[in-house]
Amino acid sequence: MAKYKMQIMVCSGTGCNASLSNELLDNLIYEIEANALENDVQAIKTGCFGLCEKGPIVKVMPDNTFYTRVKPEDAREIIAGHIMKGRKVERLLFTDPETREYITDTKRIGLYKKQVRIALRNCGFIDPENIDDSIARDAYQALGKVLTEMTPEEAVREIIDAGLRGRGGGGFPAGIKWEIAARNKADQKYVVCNADEGDPGAFMDRSILEGDPHSVLEAMAICGYCIGASKGLIYIRAEYPLAIHRLKVAIGQAREYGLLGNNIMDTGFSFDIDLRYGAGAFVCGEETALIHSMEGLRGEPTVKPPFPAESGFLGKPTNVNNVETFACVPPIYIRGAKWFSSIGTGRSKGTKVFALAGKVNNVGLVEVPMGTTLREVIFEIGGGIKGGKKFKAVQTGGPSGGCLTEKHLDTPIDFDNLLAAGSMMGSGGMIVLDEDDCMVSVAKYFLEFTVEESCGKCSPCRIGNKRLHELLEHITKGNGTEADLVRLRNMSNVIKDTSLCGLGQSSPNPVLSTLQNFMDEYMAHVVGKKCPAGSCKDLMMYVINATNCVGCTACARVCPVNAISGERKLPHLIDPGICIKCGACMEKCKFDAITIQ
Amino acid sequence: MSKVKTLADLKRLKNELKAKVELREKGDNPEGRVVIKIGMATSGIASGAREIMAFLTEELDKRNIDAVVIQTGDMGYCFAEPTIEVKRPGEEPILFGYVDRQKADEIIEKYIKNGELVEGILPDNYQSID
Numbered sequence: 001m002a003k004y005k006m007q008i009m010v011c012s013g014t015g016c017n018a019s020l021s022n023e024l025l026d027n028l029i030y031e032i033e034a035n036a037l038e039n040d041v042q043a044i045k046t047g048c049f050g051l052c053e054k055g056p057i058v059k060v061m062p063d064n065t066f067y068t069r070v071k072p073e074d075a076r077e078i079i080a081g082h083i084m085k086g087r088k089v090e091r092l093l094f095t096d097p098e099t100r101e102y103i104t105d106t107k108r109i110g111l112y113k114k115q116v117r118i119a120l121r122n123c124g125f126i127d128p129e130n131i132d133d134s135i136a137r138d139a140y141q142a143l144g145k146v147l148t149e150m151t152p153e154e155a156v157r158e159i160i161d162a163g164l165r166g167r168g169g170g171g172f173p174a175g176i177k178w179e180i181a182a183r184n185k186a187d188q189k190y191v192v193c194n195a196d197e198g199d200p201g202a203f204m205d206r207s208i209l210e211g212d213p214h215s216v217l218e219a220m221a222i223c224g225y226c227i228g229a230s231k232g233l234i235y236i237r238a239e240y241p242l243a244i245h246r247l248k249v250a251i252g253q254a255r256e257y258g259l260l261g262n263n264i265m266d267t268g269f270s271f272d273i274d275l276r277y278g279a280g281a282f283v284c285g286e287e288t289a290l291i292h293s294m295e296g297l298r299g300e301p302t303v304k305p306p307f308p309a310e311s312g313f314l315g316k317p318t319n320v321n322n323v324e325t326f327a328c329v330p331p332i333y334i335r336g337a338k339w340f341s342s343i344g345t346g347r348s349k350g351t352k353v354f355a356l357a358g359k360v361n362n363v364g365l366v367e368v369p370m371g372t373t374l375r376e377v378i379f380e381i382g383g384g385i386k387g388g389k390k391f392k393a394v395q396t397g398g399p400s401g402g403c404l405t406e407k408h409l410d411t412p413i414d415f416d417n418l419l420a421a422g423s424m425m426g427s428g429g430m431i432v433l434d435e436d437d438c439m440v441s442v443a444k445y446f447l448e449f450t451v452e453e454s455c456g457k458c459s460p461c462r463i464g465n466k467r468l469h470e471l472l473e474h475i476t477k478g479n480g481t482e483a484d485l486v487r488l489r490n491m492s493n494v495i496k497d498t499s500l501c502g503l504g505q506s507s508p509n510p511v512l513s514t515l516q517n518f519m520d521e522y523m524a525h526v527v528g529k530k531c532p533a534g535s536c537k538d539l540m541m542y543v544i545n546a547t548n549c550v551g552c553t554a555c556a557r558v559c560p561v562n563a564i565s566g567e568r569k570l571p572h573l574i575d576p577g578i579c580i581k582c583g584a585c586m587e588k589c590k591f592d593a594i595t596i597q
Numbered sequence: 598m599s600k601v602k603t604l605a606d607l608k609r610l611k612n613e614l615k616a617k618v619e620l621r622e623k624g625d626n627p628e629g630r631v632v633i634k635i636g637m638a639t640s641g642i643a644s645g646a647r648e649i650m651a652f653l654t655e656e657l658d659k660r661n662i663d664a665v666v667i668q669t670g671d672m673g674y675c676f677a678e679p680t681i682e683v684k685r686p687g688e689e690p691i692l693f694g695y696v697d698r699q700k701a702d703e704i705i706e707k708y709i710k711n712g713e714l715v716e717g718i719l720p721d722n723y724q725s726i727d
Contacts (some may be wrong), residue, residue, distance in 0.1 A: 003616065003654065003655070003658065004620060005620075005650065005651070005654055005666065005668075006620075006668075007620050007621060009621070040651075061620055061621045061624035061625075062620050062621070062623050062624030062627075062665045062666070062667055063624065063667040063668070063669070064624050064625070064627075084637075084642075085637055085638060085639065085642070085670070086635075086636070086637030086638060086641075086668040086669045086670045086671075087638070087670045088670070125618070125621060125625075126618065132614050132617060133614075133617060133618060135607070135610055135611050135614055136611060136614035136615050136616075136617045136618045137618055138611065140601075140607055141607065141608070141611065144604035144607050144608075145604075147604070148604050256600070257600045257601045258600060258601045258602060259601055259607075265601060265602065265603050265604050265606075265607065266602055266603045
């Protein structure tokens, strides 16, 4: 095997792919060959590096150089400059959001400083379509160890001792789930991987499947051994074509190597995995709905019990875990339950991957130990608020979660603390909001999502969420009253208490938590008919200040609906009846004469 | 036919494949390893820096020394090319000039292995900022 002196890693996740990282990789390979460097330098594709906003990402090893926003045509400069002459291409280097200085070394990028990567250990490191890369990084070693050295009971105990909890939302202890499924006797059992990632803006599961598919396959096989199942199914949404492709390649290679299939490693244990596609319904992330969808039925939840561990897919005992939960499993066997449980807080062990989005400088995927504070995640890893604006809130847990404010910034993030603060871990979405975001509109946005995604089976969720959304619409239009706020709260509580599944039970959370933390904003909307953040269009008016206006007519010319009138060199006037509040005039005015009221 | 019939097969395969990701692993964790930087600017290349780099990578590997070999830009010692900077774990880096194969071999055997200084050290007039 050729011993390479340098390796150029190109991200080939969905985000970077969309910005032509494939073409970039081809160009790099072409340049390497054109310069006869193919014995010394290798260009490979990897999974996600996490800094998706600044993609396509290229990392050069072993000097740890981190390039961002690399275009296909930059390949020549990277090869001719950096690779051949040791001159790093400065304009492509990552710049520190605060000091505006180039950072050459990945280790000094704030985004990576506080991260501990367990679930993402191989993302951005290995070529996900080459099983050899995975095996070199210990893939299937944990499976081998479990199959040859441990009984199923001992293997389950290891997961219980590690304290691994479900990463998909609820946080149920994974080991206990396995134990229950193992106890139920049946001729056939199933291991299901829930890859129906549905929270808006969340993409941790996708990145794991795209960057390190074997970690999930291996963990599913281990789970199969633990509970006595020989069949695994991955329920994945059809809108993740790249993840599906990588999974298919990975399953094919694992079968070819004999790591899936009959009599794995000559231990008598057989396990194989198939894919099932979902059509992208949010409710199908709920395990009973997911199972019905896999059976070809409508994706609707049913009452638990019976739990899937007793009667799941085709009426057989079924264990359902989320992608990230599975990805944490193999390292637990390799490094031990003690190691895993030494990371994290009291009842939340290990790490959690968050999809950091919204008004932060470093948008992307981060994995931190449980117990890291929101301040560390947002200001140190996330690089602070965009444009130096003021932090207002952070929304965690997606449509099922809530908003946390300034006073929660130093709360260590774990399952229990987030619940106590009125939000939840969820699957790990983290949307940062600044002073320009209206909290009523944020609640409305999430309700809009749940109204659309409610399956309609039970009335509290189907009708209640719709009514909640109407009330919020009412308020943002300036028609709300104080009585509406009381109704909002009461109805939310009823929906929470009476809905059939997790979707309805958690859908009012964004409303309740904003009511609790931002009552003043709601009051401003219903009493003062004002939106303090200046984002509800119906509650604001563009007004021209006559003393500042010089009558230059710039605003009148840019107005798309001719709402502005006035003589040249005389103060102008906006007709609020015609104005559509697009803000074009305010942007154009050089004299700060136009304000929002 | 399946490649991995037993756990022993898998372990052997892993060892065979280790080299594939070694470079990346070393680059990710240079702490505790010998880090060698080679000046690879025009003057360095003209004086044979590329050959020295290949020599060092191969020899360090052959002699089982855990090291990262990194190419870097001009270090400012064009009169003494090829120039290399060697940093033993936990120590200050030391610069060597006029490094040919023989000198490189001596540096590996004496300095890298035993911390014994050899001829050819350049006075450093810079500091690396971390």
